[in-house]
Amino acid sequence: MPAGLITGLRGVDLGVPDVAAHARFYTEVWRLSVAAERGGSVYLRGTGAYHHVLALHPRERPGLLSINLAAADRKAVDDLHRRVKAAGAPQCDAPAAVAEPGGGYGFAFTDPEGRVLRIIAGDARHADARAQPDRPLRITHLVLNTPQQEAAAGFWVKALGFEISDRSLLTFIRCNEDHHNIAFHPGESSTLHHIAFEMDGIDSVMRGAGRMRDAGHPIEWGVGRHGPGNNVFAYFVGPDDFVIEYTAEVEKVDASYRVREPKEWAYPPGHSDLWGATPPPSERMKAAQKKIGFAAGLFRP
Numbered sequence: 268m269p270a271g272l273i274t275g276l277r278g279v280d281l282g283v284p285d286v287a288a289h290a291r292f293y294t295e296v297w298r299l300s301v302a303a304e305r306g307g308s309v310y311l312r313g314t315g316a317y318h319h320v321l322a323l324h325p326r327e328r329p330g331l332l333s334i335n336l337a338a339a340d341r342k343a344v345d346d347l348h349r350r351v352k353a354a355g356a357p358q359c360d361a362p363a364a365v366a367e368p369g370g371g372y373g374f375a376f377t378d379p380e381g382r383v384l385r386i387i388a389g390d391a392r393h394a395d396a397r398a399q400p401d402r403p404l405r406i407t408h409l410v411l412n413t414p415q416q417e418a419a420a421g422f423w424v425k426a427l428g429f430e431i432s433d434r435s436l437l438t439f440i441r442c443n444e445d446h447h448n449i450a451f452h453p454g455e456s457s458t459l460h461h462i463a464f465e466m467d468g469i470d471s472v473m474r475g476a477g478r479m480r481d482a483g484h485p486i487e488w489g490v491g492r493h494g495p496g497n498n499v500f501a502y503f504v505g506p507d508d509f510v511i512e513y514t515a516e517v518e519k520v521d522a523s524y525r526v527r528e529p530k531e532w533a534y535p536p537g538h539s540d541l542w543g544a545t546p547p548p549s550e551r552m553k554a555a556q557k558k559i560g561f562a563a564g565l566f567r568p
């Protein structure tokens with residue numbers, strides 16, 4: 268398996284009924300900043316180098332429009348295009364210039380469960396990237412619900428070169444040194460479970476949690492520390508019931524990392540994380556974690 272074609276999870280495009288309200292929340296409370304605005308869409312960046320990590324587009328209903336992966340270069344995009352087609356992607360555009368702020372060269376496709384993905388290289392990067400207290404650096408992982416956990420992970424491994432990191436209730440996969448960039452959670456349909464934003468340490472997670480509480484978004488699960496990935500977490504239900512996470516201290520792994528199986532990650536009775544201090548996930552959050560689906564059709568900006 269040639270590794271290194273995909274270098275990271277660049278971010279997501281969301282469809283939302285009220286872009287202005289989401290943009291206000293994601294800047295003033297969540298603390299991303301505006302990188303660009305065009306045609307009613309707002310492009311938000313973290314403190315990292317990616318031109319934007321979260322794009323908000325006007326749509327009638329909330330939905331996930333695209334998961335965006337960064338490729339190493341144009342050749343990697345072309346190689347991945349061949350691999351995705353060979354793996355039987357139901358829909359697949361040809362690689363072309365990306366007509367959105369940040370630009371680049373890439374293509375859109377759907378995976379076997381209809382998730383819409385884009386692979387992009389050569390897009391603009393910020394020269395002022397640096398971790399800042401109390402601001403998200405970037406999106407570090409997505410968790411996706413699937414009725415076919417192993418098959419879903421299998422496509423990402425075969426077509427995109429991801430590696431399995433761990434199996435608990437979830438299947439964790441990675442494309443770089445972070446323990447996971449994507450995880451598959453058992454579910455009745457192919458929906459979004461949550462989006463995790465990386466913060467600059469535990470103090471920033473806590474400060475963010477306080478600001479979210481002030482803004483009417485109490486912690487729905489956490490603060491805790493996950494087993495797989497060893498990351499500190501706090502989960503919230505954001506606007507339109509998108510579930511969002513502040514996280515920090517994601518474990519860095521290399522090729523020597525040993526994949527562990529579910530029984531190795533079992534917590535003691537009554538615990539839902541390594542510390543055992545947090546109550547279990549709220550019913551409100553668990554309901555929200557089934558609500559956001561993928562918009563039909565390839566995303567073409």
Ligand SMILES: [Fe+2]
Nearest residue numbers: 410461463512
């Ligand atoms: Fe997470």
